[in-house]
Amino acid sequence: xATKSAPxxxxxxxxxxLLASAIAVFARDGFHAVSTRDIAHISGVNQAxxxxxFRNKEGLYLAVFEHIxxxxxxxxxxxxxxxxAVLEAGPAVAARSEGADxxxxxxxxxxxxxxxxxxxxxxxxxxxxITREQQAPTAAFEVLYDGFMGRxxxxxxxxxxxxxxxxxxxxxxxxxxxxxxxxxxxxxxxTGMLRHMAWSxxxxxxxxxxxxxxxxxxxxxxxxxxxx
Amino acid sequence: xATKSAPxxxxxxxxxxLLASAIAVFARDGFHAVSTRDIAHISGVNQAxxxxxFRNKEGLYLAVFEHIxxxxxxxxxxxxxxxxAVLEAGPAVAARSEGADxxxxxxxxxxxxxxxxxxxxxxxxxxxxITREQQAPTAAFEVLYDGFMGRxxxxxxxxxxxxxxxxxxxxxxxxxxxxxxxxxxxxxxxTGMLRHMAWSxxxxxxxxxxxxxxxxxxxxxxxxxxxx
DNA sequence: GTCTATAAAGTGATAGAC
DNA sequence: GTCTATCACTTTATAGAC
Numbered sequence: 001x002a003t004k005s006a007p008x009x010x011x012x013x014x015x016x017x018l019l020a021s022a023i024a025v026f027a028r029d030g031f032h033a034v035s036t037r038d039i040a041h042i043s044g045v046n047q048a049x050x051x052x053x054f055r056n057k058e059g060l061y062l063a064v065f066e067h068i069x070x071x072x073x074x075x076x077x078x079x080x081x082x083x084x085a086v087l088e089a090g091p092a093v094a095a096r097s098e099g100a101d102x103x104x105x106x107x108x109x110x111x112x113x114x115x116x117x118x119x120x121x122x123x124x125x126x127x128x129x130i131t132r133e134q135q136a137p138t139a140a141f142e143v144l145y146d147g148f149m150g151r152x153x154x155x156x157x158x159x160x161x162x163x164x165x166x167x168x169x170x171x172x173x174x175x176x177x178x179x180x181x182x183x184x185x186x187x188x189x190x191t192g193m194l195r196h197m198a199w200s201x202x203x204x205x206x207x208x209x210x211x212x213x214x215x216x217x218x219x220x221x222x223x224x225x226x227x228x
Numbered sequence: 229x230a231t232k233s234a235p236x237x238x239x240x241x242x243x244x245x246l247l248a249s250a251i252a253v254f255a256r257d258g259f260h261a262v263s264t265r266d267i268a269h270i271s272g273v274n275q276a277x278x279x280x281x282f283r284n285k286e287g288l289y290l291a292v293f294e295h296i297x298x299x300x301x302x303x304x305x306x307x308x309x310x311x312x313a314v315l316e317a318g319p320a321v322a323a324r325s326e327g328a329d330x331x332x333x334x335x336x337x338x339x340x341x342x343x344x345x346x347x348x349x350x351x352x353x354x355x356x357x358i359t360r361e362q363q364a365p366t367a368a369f370e371v372l373y374d375g376f377m378g379r380x381x382x383x384x385x386x387x388x389x390x391x392x393x394x395x396x397x398x399x400x401x402x403x404x405x406x407x408x409x410x411x412x413x414x415x416x417x418x419t420g421m422l423r424h425m426a427w428s429x430x431x432x433x434x435x436x437x438x439x440x441x442x443x444x445x446x447x448x449x450x451x452x453x454x455x456x
Numbered sequence: 457g458t459c460t461a462t463a464a465a466g467t468g469a470t471a472g473a474c
Numbered sequence: 475g476t477c478t479a480t481c482a483c484t485t486t487a488t489a490g491a492c
Contacts, residue, residue, distance in 0.1 A: 011457060028364060032261035035485065046459060051487065053457095128363045134419040135356045136256060141419060153424045170425075174441040177421050181413025182406040188416040191362040191369060193405050196381045197398075213402040220452035221445045239475060264468060274477055279469060281475095 017043040027125035065140040069147030245271040255353035293368040297375030355415040
């Protein structure tokens, strides 16, 4: 794509233009609500070129998700690599030792990063596509899960296990799910949450408030004694 | 609708059939992906009758959401009424007194109820419609928010305030949002969460595990000392 | 690689008979 | 209330010129 420094050929420009438009309108209106005519028109490109470059409408849709997965992987990769390194270096069970604090710190850094990423304006379209894809999964979901979702969930689970000093992986996975939920709710239920908070959008101060709240929650969840 | 005991007229049967089919296919495929021909065919009803009973396709779509809001209101209403009564009867600020435990109990009962409702099989279609509507809100979203969403969020916020013995409503609303997220993630990101948990579905034992996890989390979040 | 033109099928809505 | 038939329009995909 545009990541290589090689000069873009004529066809590459067309491809990128189609991809960019497709992301925007597929996100806003969904696969079936959008016509290839519209995408071509918005891109300033002839409709027949969709067939030439992506085979058909579905090929363009899949290309959109491959693009998204690649971008997210690029952004979250360094953070994930760092966590993986810490997990491999550290003791297998931390059990409320000093290690637990380090792991918690890394987890909070990850949740902060994910929350920040979700709040970014150009992530809005991606999030809509990802959310929609989970309601009625197609082949595109595999691209997402294999691309980054599985790895992030796995790393979070390992961190939770280390922080708890536990080997109950099911509990850790459940906990991971609920942590993820706290982050995603501000995207998946964005309309409802904005109204609930009486916010018109999520800018820097609102994002900071969300991150603070989630950090506090995660800390409470992972450091409280089991009282049941 | 079918709640009255009066005998159904011929037209009512048609209306209900169309509504039931519409819920199923609008949920699965989205408004634009579904044709009125398909809905009519699945309902075993003539296509022209959609226009007769609901004016047009959009009228049918709105009717679907009015139906959903009504059903959810009916299910969650009693629980909400009970909480409202407790809120009015109890002291305005509980501040870690005995009252706080009562409020926490009611909040946990509410989260349990919501989690259980979301796990129900016939709620799947409703949840998909609600989630989709938040990605690209139409007039249907107002029906949902005014119908039940606003009330539930408001009650949860009041409970959080009482449990905390605080008057920081913004913090309470943020907390409410994150609690909701923990519940909704199992629907909004169902596909990803099922794979993450290595579950094939959410039956009784899985539901119980989710409810237990959320109860534990909510308790930890609301009873931990602020350490920041 | 890009274009025009068009085939083939599908769409929502409705007029009018019963 | 329900039906058939049809209008006016949009859809995806592609053949073929450049």
